[in-house]
Amino acid sequence: MAAEFWVVVEHWKDQVSPISYEALSLGRDVADQFGASLHAILLGHNAREFASTLGRADCVIYADHPLLSEVVAETYAEALVQLLKDRKPRGIIFPLTNVSLGAATLLGARLRLPVVNFCTDIQVVEGKLLARCTLYGGKIESRVAAEGEPAIFGLWPAARPAEKGLSERLPPVEEVTVSLPEPAIHLKKYIEPDAGGVDITKQEVLVAVGRGIQSQDNLHLAEKLAKQFGGAVCASRPVIDQGWLPLSRQVGKSGATVKPKLYLALGISGAPEHTEGMKAAALIVAVNTDSGAPIFNVAHYGIVGDVLEVLPALSKAIESRKGVGSHA
Amino acid sequence: MGGETLTVGDFSTSEITLANLLQSPQGRDILTCIQCGLCAGTCPYGEVMAYPPRRIIAMLRAGMLESVLKSESLLACVACYSCMAKCPRNIQLTEVLLPLVKEQIFLNLTELPAELHKALDNTIRYGNPMAESPRKRSAWTRTLDFPIRVLSEDPRPVDVLWFVECQNSYHPRGQDVSRATARLFHVLGIDFAILGNEEKCAGECARLLGETGLFETLLDYNIAVFGKYHFNRIVTSGAHAYDAFKHQYAEAGFRHPVAHTTSYFAECLEQLKPNLKRALPYAVTYHDSCCLGRHNGFYEQPRELLKLIPGLKLLEMPHNRINATCCGGGGGGMWLDTYYKAKGYERLSERRVKEAVATGADVLAVSCPYEISRFEDALKVMGYEKKMMVRDVTELLSEAMEG
Amino acid sequence: MNILVVLRMVPDVVEELEIAPDGKSLNLEFARMVLSESDDHALEQALLIKEREGGTVTALSLEAPEVDDALFAALAKGADRALKITGPIEGVTTREAAHIIADVISSEPGLKGLDMILTGTQAINDLDGLMAPLLAQELGLPFLGIVTGLNSNPATRVAVATKEYPRGVRGEFEVTLPASFGIQAAEKPPRYVPVAKVRSVMKSKKIDCVPFAEAVEPGLSQLQVLEMSKPQASGHAEILQGTAEQTANALCAILAERGVL
Numbered sequence: 001m002a003a004e005f006w007v008v009v010e011h012w013k014d015q016v017s018p019i020s021y022e023a024l025s026l027g028r029d030v031a032d033q034f035g036a037s038l039h040a041i042l043l044g045h046n047a048r049e050f051a052s053t054l055g056r057a058d059c060v061i062y063a064d065h066p067l068l069s070e071v072v073a074e075t076y077a078e079a080l081v082q083l084l085k086d087r088k089p090r091g092i093i094f095p096l097t098n099v100s101l102g103a104a105t106l107l108g109a110r111l112r113l114p115v116v117n118f119c120t121d122i123q124v125v126e127g128k129l130l131a132r133c134t135l136y137g138g139k140i141e142s143r144v145a146a147e148g149e150p151a152i153f154g155l156w157p158a159a160r161p162a163e164k165g166l167s168e169r170l171p172p173v174e175e176v177t178v179s180l181p182e183p184a185i186h187l188k189k190y191i192e193p194d195a196g197g198v199d200i201t202k203q204e205v206l207v208a209v210g211r212g213i214q215s216q217d218n219l220h221l222a223e224k225l226a227k228q229f230g231g232a233v234c235a236s237r238p239v240i241d242q243g244w245l246p247l248s249r250q251v252g253k254s255g256a257t258v259k260p261k262l263y264l265a266l267g268i269s270g271a272p273e274h275t276e277g278m279k280a281a282a283l284i285v286a287v288n289t290d291s292g293a294p295i296f297n298v299a300h301y302g303i304v305g306d307v308l309e310v311l312p313a314l315s316k317a318i319e320s321r322k323g324v325g326s327h328a
Numbered sequence: 329m330g331g332e333t334l335t336v337g338d339f340s341t342s343e344i345t346l347a348n349l350l351q352s353p354q355g356r357d358i359l360t361c362i363q364c365g366l367c368a369g370t371c372p373y374g375e376v377m378a379y380p381p382r383r384i385i386a387m388l389r390a391g392m393l394e395s396v397l398k399s400e401s402l403l404a405c406v407a408c409y410s411c412m413a414k415c416p417r418n419i420q421l422t423e424v425l426l427p428l429v430k431e432q433i434f435l436n437l438t439e440l441p442a443e444l445h446k447a448l449d450n451t452i453r454y455g456n457p458m459a460e461s462p463r464k465r466s467a468w469t470r471t472l473d474f475p476i477r478v479l480s481e482d483p484r485p486v487d488v489l490w491f492v493e494c495q496n497s498y499h500p501r502g503q504d505v506s507r508a509t510a511r512l513f514h515v516l517g518i519d520f521a522i523l524g525n526e527e528k529c530a531g532e533c534a535r536l537l538g539e540t541g542l543f544e545t546l547l548d549y550n551i552a553v554f555g556k557y558h559f560n561r562i563v564t565s566g567a568h569a570y571d572a573f574k575h576q577y578a579e580a581g582f583r584h585p586v587a588h589t590t591s592y593f594a595e596c597l598e599q600l601k602p603n604l605k606r607a608l609p610y611a612v613t614y615h616d617s618c619c620l621g622r623h624n625g626f627y628e629q630p631r632e633l634l635k636l637i638p639g640l641k642l643l644e645m646p647h648n649r650i651n652a653t654c655c656g657g658g659g660g661g662m663w664l665d666t667y668y669k670a671k672g673y674e675r676l677s678e679r680r681v682k683e684a685v686a687t688g689a690d691v692l693a694v695s696c697p698y699e700i701s702r703f704e705d706a707l708k709v710m711g712y713e714k715k716m717m718v719r720d721v722t723e724l725l726s727e728a729m730e731g
Numbered sequence: 732m733n734i735l736v737v738l739r740m741v742p743d744v745v746e747e748l749e750i751a752p753d754g755k756s757l758n759l760e761f762a763r764m765v766l767s768e769s770d771d772h773a774l775e776q777a778l779l780i781k782e783r784e785g786g787t788v789t790a791l792s793l794e795a796p797e798v799d800d801a802l803f804a805a806l807a808k809g810a811d812r813a814l815k816i817t818g819p820i821e822g823v824t825t826r827e828a829a830h831i832i833a834d835v836i837s838s839e840p841g842l843k844g845l846d847m848i849l850t851g852t853q854a855i856n857d858l859d860g861l862m863a864p865l866l867a868q869e870l871g872l873p874f875l876g877i878v879t880g881l882n883s884n885p886a887t888r889v890a891v892a893t894k895e896y897p898r899g900v901r902g903e904f905e906v907t908l909p910a911s912f913g914i915q916a917a918e919k920p921p922r923y924v925p926v927a928k929v930r931s932v933m934k935s936k937k938i939d940c941v942p943f944a945e946a947v948e949p950g951l952s953q954l955q956v957l958e959m960s961k962p963q964a965s966g967h968a969e970i971l972q973g974t975a976e977q978t979a980n981a982l983c984a985i986l987a988e989r990g991v992l
Contacts, residue, residue, distance in 0.1 A: 140748060
């Protein structure tokens with residue numbers, strides 16, 4: 001039997017999540033390294049149409065069931081348990097997102113399989129699967145070998161560019177049946193955030209503030225800069241938690257994923273929960289007093305300094321430029 | 329009242345609680361209040377304070393203290409000693425009564441303002457309010473071009489144990505002051521050493537806020553650390569730390585002589601003078617810190633130091649010495665700016681810099697570590713950062729030394 | 732509501748983390764341990780539920796440096812009981828810890844009849860799995876993670892839990908109790924507890940110790956850490972040097988060149 005490597009596809013609110021393509025990009029590289037076929041695992045209800053976008057994989061295994069219409073970790077885990085009865089992939093990549101969190105752990109616990117969380121890369125070394133993981137809020141990197149197959153990998157978002165997981169090719173779809181017990185958990189409804197206001201996912205320039213902005217009173221400095229750029233202000237979690245900006249401005253794991261042309265990270269340390277939401281920005285500039293802050297690992301340019309000094313200096317520099325050139 | 333050194337008296341505050349306050353003869357002093365209202369009138373936040381000392385005492389006497397203890401209003405008390413300094417009956421307001429009341433209020437508070445909560449959590453955990461690693465507390469010393477003795481590495485007896493303080497250890501501007509202070513010690517040939525990473529917050533602001541448990545934990549720790557070494561005196565750049573050592577720590581049995589850097593250097597005027605060769609053509613106005621000034625009477629010493637500097641002109645603000653208005657950093661105020669703003673209170677640091685700028689001075693001279701960042705921030709917010717800069721007295725002295 | 736809160740200590744990243752000489756673990760000699768941030772939220776959420784609906788809150792932890800501080804703080808905040816599992820369990824992985832804790836929950840008489848198990852949704856060192864779903868699996872309970880709101884109806888034994896999704900969207904779930912929840916954030920920030928209260932609790936209450944005698948099942952996590960390292964500092968960003976003014980001007984030039992200004 002040919003070797004298989006799996007990627008669990010995530011879709012939410014009628015869209016395939018970008019992380020699915022990121023995972024397919026990585027999965028493709030891993031599968032190619034040991035000559036395996038890459039399978040995209042699509043679980044859902046009336047979701048077959050998504051299969052056509054998963055052509056980076058060799059084929060799609062699709063399980064349709066009403067109980068799979070929304071991601072409930074234990075139901076997804078149970079569906080996978082059934083899929084794994086007759087198949088033995090060498091590894092399975094799961095997305096580590098708010099939507100899917102927990103399913104990988106449950107599957108690993110149920111079938112006594114190794115689970116490797118916080119992965120940013122998987123390599124095949126001497127025939128073995130080796131994961132590179134980022135732990136401790138981005139401060140430690142680890143290389144981890146799984147001892148057992150299939151090995152389950154929890155993948156951080158933005159580990160690969162989503163574009164590399166796209167394909168024009170239409171993959172063959174194998175539809176399978178699963179029988180799922182009624183879970184003790186039901187999603188009753190979604191609650192949308194307050195409508196109106198700014199959609200930060202559509203901005204070309206984002207001025208992002210973190211703890212380094214120190215107080216709500218300093219936000220006006222960021223607003224001014226954002227206005228100068230024709231962009232908007234967004235924030236990392238601690239600023240939103242304080243209530244200084246509404247939830248809709250949050251970037252990161254529990255907030256939005258943004259891909260602006262310019263992302264100015266001001267006073268943000270750069271823990272993975274935040275960087276996963278902005279790593280893919282075309283140009284990232286970070287300002288932080290800590291020269292060792294993880295944000296400098298994702299930024300293209302950095303200034304080691306106090307946000308409260310750099311922000312007004314930047315506004316001023318832009319003002320004097322506008323007076324000179326024709327960049328209005 | 330004017331210029332007198334106010335003391336705690338000859339009782340141990342740790343034996344007095346709000347419950348037994350009126351049983352003690354010293355506590356009964358509080359009952360001699362004549363309800364004149366000087367305290368409320370002189371309180372910098374008097375207009376927003378629901379329970380100034382006058383009202384607290386009235387309610388205490390009427391057995392109605394409950395509503396005071398349930399109120400959040402005393403978070404606006406910045407422990408500036410104005411009320412205590414002006415009280416015609418010399419009632420130990422800021423020193424005794426207010427901390428006792430605040431202690432109970434603190435235990436009743438359901439929710440602490442976030443910034444304050446963090447500062448306290450950090451102090452408990454890291455020995456400083458800024459969430460900086462204790463292992464980096466003396467990292468600033470490496471920026472000097474001469475070594476500083478750290479007692480844990482070299483525990484031989486020393487003349488001066490220099491207690492650096494949190495802001496002066498970690499904050500960039502505080503480190504400027506520490507460098508200047510170290511330079512002065514060095515030039516004067518003083519035998520000094522620091523605790524280095526063993527040093528933790530002295531805890532005075534926690535006490536003045538009502539977090540007496542935290543204060544006591546820090547007091548126990550610091551006294552134990554002091555007990556390991558042999559030194560003649562403690563000199564500190566922290567005005568609040570000075571207060572803690574001079575009064576509370578003394579009561580707990582810590583009897584070493586204690587001085588603040590300004591009063592210590594003010595006793596070395598003769599040795600200092602020949603070193604101050606560079607003229608500083610600044611017009612300087614001096615802000616009296618609450619702890620050093622009103623509480624301990626050190627009004628003239630910082631001014632004498634400033635007058636030593638050639639070319640320097642000293643101007644006075646209308647509210648000076650006993651009447652100086654607080655920067656707003658005491659009693660927890662350092663971490664309550666957002667809270668005060670949300671309540672619509674004017675920032676005391678902004679109020680004060682308006683007065684400073686109006687004197688026409690170029691420099692606002694200070695001697696308490698909280699004041700630098702508070703006044704620099706206020707100058708920026710009010711758009712005065714080009715008109716006036718903030719310098720600690722030791723920074724000015726250091727600047728006046730050549731080389 | 733009978734609630735169990737599982738608290739775990741993790742290395743405090745405020746301190747510089749050092750790699751041990753073996754090159755594949757943390758040097759814990761100078762590391763300090765701190766309560767995992769979302770576990771603190773789990774405790775707060777439990778206390779809020781208790782205040783609203785009545786019941787008991789038990790805090791449970793494995794033996795670890797500085798864990799007593801966390802457990803006494805939990806008692807001072809209002810937890811009814813604090814349990815500490817002791818034994819040859821130092822340095823266990825999340826999966827191993829979950830196995831031990833599940834064992835104790837099943838066998839400890841005082842932990843019968845739990846309605847909810849709350850713990851943080853994720854800790855910074857959860858390499859081999861997450862605690863809340865692991866406990867759910869071990870104990871045969873339903874599980875929901877990334878919870879930011881939790882109410883329960885003691886009569887119907889159904890909880891209403893709010894889960895956080897991307898872009899500020901929230902989902903409302905109905906969960907039949909007993910269940911295991913991974914708490915992302917409590918409905919209110921974790922409360923402050925005055926040091927005096929904690930010190931008083933240290934004198935008046937005690938932490939119950941539950942010895943775990945068996946050795947941890949070897950190879951439970953099925954992972955081998957080959958290497959640990961610190962990411963290259965600033966390996967990525969080009970750092971602009973100078974004063975605020977100089978760096979601002981330099982940055983403007985770069986941005987203009989890139990066409991974003």
